[in-house]
Amino acid sequence: MLTWMKRLVAGGxxxxxxxxxxxxxxxxxxxxxxxxxxxxAPAATPAxxxxxxxxxxxxxxxxxxxxxxxSTALVLLMTLPGLALFYGGLTRSxxxxxxxxxxxxxxxxxxxxxxxxGYSFAFTEGGAxxxxxxxxxxxxxxxxxxxATFSKGVVIPEYVFMAFQAVxxxxxxxxxxxxxxxxxxFSAILVFMIIWFTFSYLPIAHMVWFWPGPDDIKDAASxxxxxxxxxxxxxxxxxxxxxxxxxxxxxxxxxLVGSFVIGKRIGYGKEAMKPHNLVxxxxxxALLWFGWFGxxxxxxxxxxGSAALAxxxxxxxxxxxxxxxxxxxWVLKGKPSMLGAASGxxxxxxxxxxxxxxxxxxxxxxxxxxxxxxxxxGVTGLKKILGSDDSLDVFGVHGVGGISGALLTGVxxxxxxxxxxxxxxxANAVAPDYSIAxxxxxxxxxxxxxxxxxxxxxxxxxxxxDIVIGLRVKEEEEREGLDIxxxxxxxxxx
Amino acid sequence: MKLITxxxxxxxxxxxxxxxxxxxxxxxxxxxxxxxxxxxxHTELYRGAEYVVDFLPKVKIEAAVEDGILxxxxxxxxxxxxTGKIGDGKIFVSPxxxxxxxxxGETGASAL
Numbered sequence: 354m355l356t357w358m359k360r361l362v363a364g365g366x367x368x369x370x371x372x373x374x375x376x377x378x379x380x381x382x383x384x385x386x387x388x389x390x391x392x393x394a395p396a397a398t399p400a401x402x403x404x405x406x407x408x409x410x411x412x413x414x415x416x417x418x419x420x421x422x423x424s425t426a427l428v429l430l431m432t433l434p435g436l437a438l439f440y441g442g443l444t445r446s447x448x449x450x451x452x453x454x455x456x457x458x459x460x461x462x463x464x465x466x467x468x469x470x471g472y473s474f475a476f477t478e479g480g481a482x483x484x485x486x487x488x489x490x491x492x493x494x495x496x497x498x499x500x501a502t503f504s505k506g507v508v509i510p511e512y513v514f515m516a517f518q519a520v521x522x523x524x525x526x527x528x529x530x531x532x533x534x535x536x537x538x539f540s541a542i543l544v545f546m547i548i549w550f551t552f553s554y555l556p557i558a559h560m561v562w563f564w565p566g567p568d569d570i571k572d573a574a575s576x577x578x579x580x581x582x583x584x585x586x587x588x589x590x591x592x593x594x595x596x597x598x599x600x601x602x603x604x605x606x607x608x609l610v611g612s613f614v615i616g617k618r619i620g621y622g623k624e625a626m627k628p629h630n631l632v633x634x635x636x637x638x639a640l641l642w643f644g645w646f647g648x649x650x651x652x653x654x655x656x657x658g659s660a661a662l663a664x665x666x667x668x669x670x671x672x673x674x675x676x677x678x679x680x681x682x683w684v685l686k687g688k689p690s691m692l693g694a695a696s697g698x699x700x701x702x703x704x705x706x707x708x709x710x711x712x713x714x715x716x717x718x719x720x721x722x723x724x725x726x727x728x729x730x731g732v733t734g735l736k737k738i739l740g741s742d743d744s745l746d747v748f749g750v751h752g753v754g755g756i757s758g759a760l761l762t763g764v765x766x767x768x769x770x771x772x773x774x775x776x777x778x779x780a781n782a783v784a785p786d787y788s789i790a791x792x793x794x795x796x797x798x799x800x801x802x803x804x805x806x807x808x809x810x811x812x813x814x815x816x817x818x819d820i821v822i823g824l825r826v827k828e829e830e831e832r833e834g835l836d837i838x839x840x841x842x843x844x845x846x847x
Numbered sequence: 848m849k850l851i852t853x854x855x856x857x858x859x860x861x862x863x864x865x866x867x868x869x870x871x872x873x874x875x876x877x878x879x880x881x882x883x884x885x886x887x888x889h890t891e892l893y894r895g896a897e898y899v900v901d902f903l904p905k906v907k908i909e910a911a912v913e914d915g916i917l918x919x920x921x922x923x924x925x926x927x928x929x930t931g932k933i934g935d936g937k938i939f940v941s942p943x944x945x946x947x948x949x950x951x952g953e954t955g956a957s958a959l
Binding site for chain 1: 892895
């Protein structure tokens with residue numbers, strides 16, 4: 354395993370890998386170096402080590418801090434209003450407010466839970482599968498607390514790291530609601546999200562992203578020691594720059610399971626259920642694209658070259674995916690649709706997420722085109738095979754795109770294909786030996802773990818809720834529309 | 848006295864209204880309607896879902912006219928609403944038993 358670890362991508366590293374002695378992060382968590390693949394998650398470093406604690410006021414870079422603050426706000430924009438509009442436009446006009454409300458409330462619930470216990474369980478040191486209790490209620494965090502990055506000696510304020518990770522958790526939960534839109538009971542959704550966030554999001558985030566940071570990695574032994582304290586999938590060397598497994602596959606599986614357990618909408622397959630406002634869909638997709646620059650480039654955790662690479666890839670892969678989907682639709686279905694372009698946009702963003710800081714620009718274009726075409730199949734051919742009513746195609750886009758991206762990251766991260774390779778924190782250089790086959794297998798392990806974990810947690814949670822409070826609204830309420838029946842209001846004059 | 852009910856293409860409404868005014872029709876009622884006839888609908892594709900739209904939007908015009916201008920009124924509608932393509936619509940004529948102007952209580956032809 355250690356070997357894998359070593360290889361972690363240089364994603365962030367590219368830029369400032371400062372060999373330096375670096376700052377030692379204050380907390381137990383930060384310790385050494387190791388790989389740097391999973392971008393988003395350097396662990397927070399709470400406690401203090403033997404050396405004097407690292408103080409943000411002395412070590413934080415104002416540029417990094419400013420960029421992370423902005424990135425965090427950009428990611429918030431993805432959910433509110435980006436995702437709400439993207440999803441809302443896809444529903445019938447009697448259900449758009451229910452989607453907006455679900456996004457708003459789930460976002461807010463998860464935000465508060467994140468501060469209470471989510472951050473601690475995901476990003477402090479504990480076991481390989483879940484973190485510890487050090488930051489419960491954000492205990493001990495103050496403006497001088499720092500979190501490690503992917504560069505030795507570079508830290509950012511822990512407050513902004515915590516907030517940046519919070520918006521990831523919230524959008525992941527909000528993504529799920531698209532699978533059972535137009536029929537699920539509001540209270541059931543909220544309860545499900547609390548359970549799923551706790552038992553699926555937090556462990557997966559910890560497994561993929563937690564590590565103590567690179568500062569204490571000086572030799573093979575310290576690398577091994579640091580790696581041993583990281584999350585389970587991090588130890589294996591899974592590369593997930595901004596959340597292909599943690600966010601997209603995780604959410605898509607939960608959605609797919611939900612669409613099966615909750616059942617189809619009344620009239621599904623018989624009545625027309627066409628999107629009621631494709632302009633909202635286009636607006637939402639465009640806001641997602643915009644906000645995704647914070648999501649991916651922010652995952653570098655620094656304002657550096659790695660962030661710039663992730664930014665460019667987020668830009669290029671998405672455009673390529675729009676072209677891929679639209680051209681495929683034009684050829685196969687006769688007409689290129691606006692809905693297709695918007696869907697291709699999201700598919701490309703999803704697929705480039707795990708790869709953003711690891712692949713080169715041409716690799717990102719290849720990933721984008723592939724994602725655009727394969728996700729078109731995801732919402733047509735595959736959807737028919739699966740046979741469930743995944744209302745807004747969460748699995749077809751986020752699941753198929755997420756899995757494609759996670760696997761292709763292993764291919765295009767290869768320096769021979771223009772990727773960054775994996776950073777070796779011992780040598781402080783890109784590891785010379787990159788094997789696509791072995792990285793692909795590691796990536797597949799990340800995908801399989803996430804699929805099974807999220808699938809099991811989701812199934813149990815949905816079944817439990819079905820027994821206790823019921824998952825669906827009554828038939829007449831569904832026919833009337835959730836806007837009126839669940840929320841007592843309507844979006845449009847009738 | 849007759850009631851003319853015509854179903855026409857929506858974009859022809861203004862031309863039909865002008866033509867009817869010219870032949871002396873003093874008022875019409877317009878309703879936006881949907882329906883099907885010989886003209887086929889169209890299909891819409893949203894990701895994997897295909898919807899066949901059978902009912903096309905049309906405009907329904909109703910005008911009560913005196914027998915003396917009936918033929919000219921019908922001819923005016925025919926000419927102004929015609930494109931020569933399928934879907935131009937239909938004209939129905941039916942007898943009217945009684946007409947009353949609500950404001951004055953006038954009846955018959957003077958109520959039109």
